Amino acid sequence: MSTPFGVDLGNDNTVIACARNRGIDIIVNEVSNRSTPSLIGFGPRNRFIGESGKNQQTSNLKNSVDNLKRILGLNFNDPDFEVEKKYFSVPLVENKDGGISAKVRFLGEQQEFTSTQLAAMYINKIKDITFKETKGNITDICLSVPTWYTEKQRRAASDACRIAGLNPVRIVNEITAAAVGYGVFKANDLPEDEPKKVAFVDIGHSSYQVSIAAVKKGELKILGSAYDKHFGGRDFDYAIAEHFANEFKTKYKIDVHENPKAFYRVLTAAEKLKKVLSANTQAPFNIESLMNDIDVSSSLTREELEEYVQPLLERVHIPIETALKEAGLKAEEIDSIEVIGGCTRVPSLKAKLTEIFGKQLSFTLNQDEAIARGNAFICATHSPTVRVRPFKFEDFNPYTVSYFWDKQEEDEDHLEVFPRGGSFPSTKIITLFRKGDFDVEARYTKKEELPVGTEPIVAKWQLKGVVPSEGETSIAAKLKLRNDPSGFYTIEAAYTVEEKLVKELVEQEGEQDEDAEPEYREVKKLVKKNDLQIVQSTAALDEGVRQQMIEKENSLVMEDKLVADTEERKNALEEYIYELRGKLEEQYKDFASPEEKEKLTGMLAKAEDWLYDDGYDSTKAKYIARYEELASIGNIIRGRYLAKEEEKKQAYRQKQEAAQAKAMAEKMAAAREASKSGDSKKETSGDNDGDVDMD
Structure with a gap:
């Protein structure tokens, strides 16, 4: 799912x-x-x-x-x-x-x-x-x-x-x-x-x-x-950044526009200052070693910010x-x-x-x-x-789109189908009379509505399989045009229709004899003849190009994962070297022989030197191999330590269990004593009550 x-x-x-x-x-x-x-x-x-x-x-x-x-x-x-x-x-x-x-x-x-x-x-x-x-x-x-x-x-x-x-x-x-x-x-x-x-x-x-x-x-x-x-917000950031860039030219004799990193740092600080001024009337502006080892400092008030962004506010x-x-x-x-x-x-x-x-x-x-x-x-x-x-x-259609075709039997060669201001998703069906296969093209038709520089062509379609009926020079083709939920302009379906005589039931008025035969009449109706093949050409990537990009992205993902895994293995090796060296002097000192300590200490030093020299930029497999080489001895010593720790835990648990059993026995004995004492008192108390009742 x-x-x-x-x-x-x-x-x-x-x-x-x-x-x-x-x-x-x-x-x-x-x-x-x-x-x-x-x-x-x-x-x-x-x-x-x-x-x-x-x-x-x-x-x-x-x-x-x-x-x-x-x-x-x-x-x-x-x-x-x-x-x-x-x-x-x-x-x-x-x-x-x-x-x-x-x-x-x-x-x-x-x-x-x-x-x-x-x-x-x-x-x-x-x-x-x-x-x-x-x-x-x-x-x-x-x-x-x-x-x-x-x-x-x-x-x-x-x-x-x-x-x-x-x-x-x-x-x-x-x-x-x-x-x-x-x-x-x-x-x-x-x-x-x-x-x-x-x-x-x-x-x-x-x-x-x-x-x-x-x-x-x-x-x-x-x-x-x-x-x-x-x-947007970035325009406010730039207005602030440009103000300080001009100020620093005079105040510190530096031009941050000459250094992209310096200007980026000013821009980043400008964004933070803008946020501070949303809740405060004044804010400081400080950047250490901005450019040429020069520290800069200034401040800005909310009123000054409003002055710099006035062209936007207007x-x-x-x-x-x-x-x-x-x-x-x-x-x-x-x-x-x-x-x-x-x-x-x-x-x-x-x-x-x-x-x-x-x-x-x-x-x-x-x-x-x-x-x-x-x-x-x-x-x-x-x-x-x-x-x-x-x-x-329903959404608002921002641009007028018309569909165009070559004139054959029609008086017009286009139709405005989806006007600006209309709602979408939306479907329209048009009928064209065609002599054979034909092309259709969707275009933006009102330049004034469009962002400057927008290409007018939206999409093109080839419609194939048009065959006029026998004895006819053309046939009616119905096109289902759609502005779909994603805002794409498409031809969702296309088919030809022809006029045929069909039988239609005649509805009788008044009471009818149940045994009477129903009456039919022949009428001419447009009925679907066959679906047309639609070959579209849109702004979407060709399937082959898209597939190449999918394969490229997948390979980059695998490379990123390999680098991440390699870095993880490198960090694990570095951490293990320092951890094992420290534990040899502390937890593990009584569980390794002098020979083992000497050998392992040498291996750790060698691995550390390699890690910061030839192995600084090595492969995942080599980091794993180095780790396993150290762990082959380190794990033996660790095993001894863990076995001893387990013995201690077991002894402690046995001691706790013995103490609990003893405490429980003493508690039960005390309860029995209390019970005997209670029974004795109850018998004496019962005799006295009897004597009183008899009186």
Whole structure:
């Protein structure tokens, strides 16, 4: 049985939730944190993913890749990439498919990994964390993505899951997942008839999203959505970092922009300072040996921070107004404003949101975990073995999509099928009159709705097997077009129909004679003739390419495991050397002959010298061999010690048992004496009573 789990792939940190124990649990990682850093570090022998990657990011800056979801499925020549480049310390290059790859030094050579491979590496780590925590079968995942993701980016997210060995049952918009969680877990507070109008605001590490939803018990519909792709916590961090970078130029005569590690340390300190200023009006800023052995110190007030981020605060109203317009509502018609995302802890941002909506904000959802919880519930709804309460939800289609074909019998060569603002999942059936096999193409048809630089082509299909009926030049072909639950545009089914005479029962009016024969009439009806073969070409990876990436990821996992096992064996050998040497002088000193001590001490010294010289970077097998060589003698001495200890324990147990038996015998003897004494007193007492009665 697969354990349903949901993943909120954050730009800075990722949260995992799992449906189990009749509820939704947040999964903690190997160091018991409820979120895991979203980055991958590449080293000389292995990868460092999540916590281990974060721990060595400063020393391995040029080989550490973060901001994973900002480049997933993005083209190298996309205008957005020009904005994103400054957030990366690793070189990013264009790959053969026009996408983005990270160029790192790994296993002693320069290697390139596509954005999809990088996301897959990280998701595989998340799967491993979940498996170790739940001990369950981890195969199904619900992954959330930003609202603005195009078909190509959503396909890349799906491919990343598959490369990691997971089945993406649904790719869902992040803020929609949070809204689903609200609808499910706050069900007792929701109306059953007239829906509640709720604004969901999510301002995270790198982006700002707003959705307006109509929510009632067991049902949710997203009425409007909007976003600002370049508005988040990292923009606040950069504003603070740039302020101090300019200050240090004057104050200390150093330019941290010339040293990537120095600027990264300023950026890290800026993030911490931002968090301190959320609860305090002033905070110090100190970094030791920042650059050229210079210690720097300064401070910042909350008012100064608000001044530096004023350009950001002036944009807060735009997504809200756009989402309200899409929903056909005004701010005063909103019943509740649910706020999530780490950046919403900034006081000036909360004040601005309150001012725009004209009412108090609500923080009933967990700001960091709401999306992951919603994802886990959605994944559970797809599980055949997990029972969940019924909940229906429809999302908001952000981009208009039309389907195109070559004109044959039709007057038009395209049809707008899924307009912006429509709900999905959604299905439409169209009929085309075809003379033979034909092609269909889905395109984004309103450029103004799209992120700048988005390719218009969504997908292409070849439909084969079209054969007109005898004597006809064309035949009707019905196409079932679908914007599916993951937001993918597909042709779900296609078949030809032909007109045939069929017999139809004639319904008689009034009373009928039971013995009368039923009457039929012949009518012309369209009936299915045959299914068409659908050959699709989407933004998803070709099966062969995906399989190569799966094999590559599996081999890297095995290499990482070998390195981890080798390091574990090395540490075990080092620990055994020091432990055995210490015990020879203490616990084991009476259990080894002088010859054995001399021989073993020499072997320990030799093993230690080897460990810190030729054996410093050796193989797992050699560490095991050295350990077993020492243990062959050490275990004999240890066996003698343990045998003596067991003798002592046995003697102690026998002594305790004898003492307990003696105490029990004495207790029983005392009880017998007390019983005899009691009987004697009772007899005397009985005679006196008799004498009294007789009187």
